Amino acid sequence: MNRMNIEGKVALVTGAGHVKGIGYAIAHELLRKNAKCVALLDINDLPGHEARDELRKQFSKAVILYIHCDVSSKSSLEGAFEKVKSHFGCIDIVCNNAAVPNETDWESTVNVNLIGTIRGTYLALDHMGVSRGGGGGVVINTSSCLGIITRPYSPVYGATKHGIVAFTRSIADNNTFKKNKVRVSAICPAKMDRPMRNVGSTMIPDFEELRKYADSLSSTPKSHITDTVVKLIENTEYNGTICVVLPDDPMKIIEPQTLTLV
Numbered sequence: 329m330n331r332m333n334i335e336g337k338v339a340l341v342t343g344a345g346h347v348k349g350i351g352y353a354i355a356h357e358l359l360r361k362n363a364k365c366v367a368l369l370d371i372n373d374l375p376g377h378e379a380r381d382e383l384r385k386q387f388s389k390a391v392i393l394y395i396h397c398d399v400s401s402k403s404s405l406e407g408a409f410e411k412v413k414s415h416f417g418c419i420d421i422v423c424n425n426a427a428v429p430n431e432t433d434w435e436s437t438v439n440v441n442l443i444g445t446i447r448g449t450y451l452a453l454d455h456m457g458v459s460r461g462g463g464g465g466v467v468i469n470t471s472s473c474l475g476i477i478t479r480p481y482s483p484v485y486g487a488t489k490h491g492i493v494a495f496t497r498s499i500a501d502n503n504t505f506k507k508n509k510v511r512v513s514a515i516c517p518a519k520m521d522r523p524m525r526n527v528g529s530t531m532i533p534d535f536e537e538l539r540k541y542a543d544s545l546s547s548t549p550k551s552h553i554t555d556t557v558v559k560l561i562e563n564t565e566y567n568g569t570i571c572v573v574l575p576d577d578p579m580k581i582i583e584p585q586t587l588t589l590v
């Protein structure tokens with residue numbers, strides 16, 4: 329197997345501004361694998377600064393930045409990529425992880441989850457693509473098991489997560505990405521040991537029903553997610569790979585649907 333070494337690499341992780349979140353866990357794991365520089369992007373600055381300070385305490389040799397960034401804003405996301413590039417000189421790994429589960433203000437859910445991930449992936453190509461002076465790299469997009477199956481409680485959230493899976497598969501197959509030596513894959517976590525932030529009835533009308541359903545499910549440990557992310561980054565054979573992360577199976581690869589078009 330050809331390997332990409334995480335040691336010495338520069339990474340950018342969106343939605344990483346909370347010590348209990350998945351983005352933070354990914355950033356932590358990249359630092360544990362000796363990434364040289366990690367930028368945490370988020371809109372919530374106070375917990376974001378706490379997350380940065382906690383990582384600085386644990387990984388004193390690495391350079392760790394917190395950057396205020398709204399992934400649903402073109403200028404904000406472009407500015408954050410520029411900042412990381414000018415500060416660290418290059419970008420090698422991009423994790424598009426920020427999301428909201430808001431079925432009430434559903435347009436914001438599309439803007440953050442789907443448009444933010446698509447823009448983050450294209451910006452990764454601009455900054456890492458070999459035809460654009462970059463050194464190649466890897467993009468990991470966070471979808472969800474709701475990007476594979478559907479449930480009635482979360483139609484827009486689920487649509488954005490299905491969109492991330494479709495976009496990730498298609499773009500990985502695209503010659504622009506292949507020629508630029510940028511790989512892109514997605515993780516689809518099942519229910520985690522901790523719900524997303526601020527999730528509740530103001531965001532999800534059928535929240536009590538969802539809660540009952542969620543309570544009936546086992547939780548997936550965060551270490552499953554970080555192990556899978558590391559494998560997708562390190563093993564260069566993974567491209568366009570969609571992995572569901574389940575409590576009893578951390579890396580269940582989902583093959584695309586087949587349908588012969590005539």
Ligand SMILES: NC(=O)C1=CN([C@@H]2O[C@H](COP(=O)(O)OP(=O)(O)OC[C@H]3O[C@@H](n4cnc5c(N)ncnc54)[C@H](O)[C@@H]3O)[C@@H](O)[C@H]2O)C=CC1
Binds near residue numbers: 400427
């Ligand atoms: N917690 C769970 O059960 C599961 C979560 N996921 C996915 O994992 C990812 C991380 O979720 P969690 O860590 O669990 O939740 P979280 O709510 O702690 O993390 C999301 C982060 O994104 C940030 N964010 C929200 N809007 C933003 C914006 N416009 N720009 C920049 N940052 C923004 C939030 O401030 C937060 O820090 C999300 O993509 C989520 O959809 C997938 C499956 C299960």
Ligand SMILES: CCCCC/C=C\C=C\C(=O)C/C=C\C/C=C\CCCC(=O)O
Binds near residue numbers: 520527
């Ligand atoms: C609007 C969508 C559901 C939002 C619930 C919060 C986080 C869920 C993130 C997912 O990606 C969904 C994962 C599994 C679906 C099953 C149950 C939802 C878990 C709800 C909870 O833990 O509070």
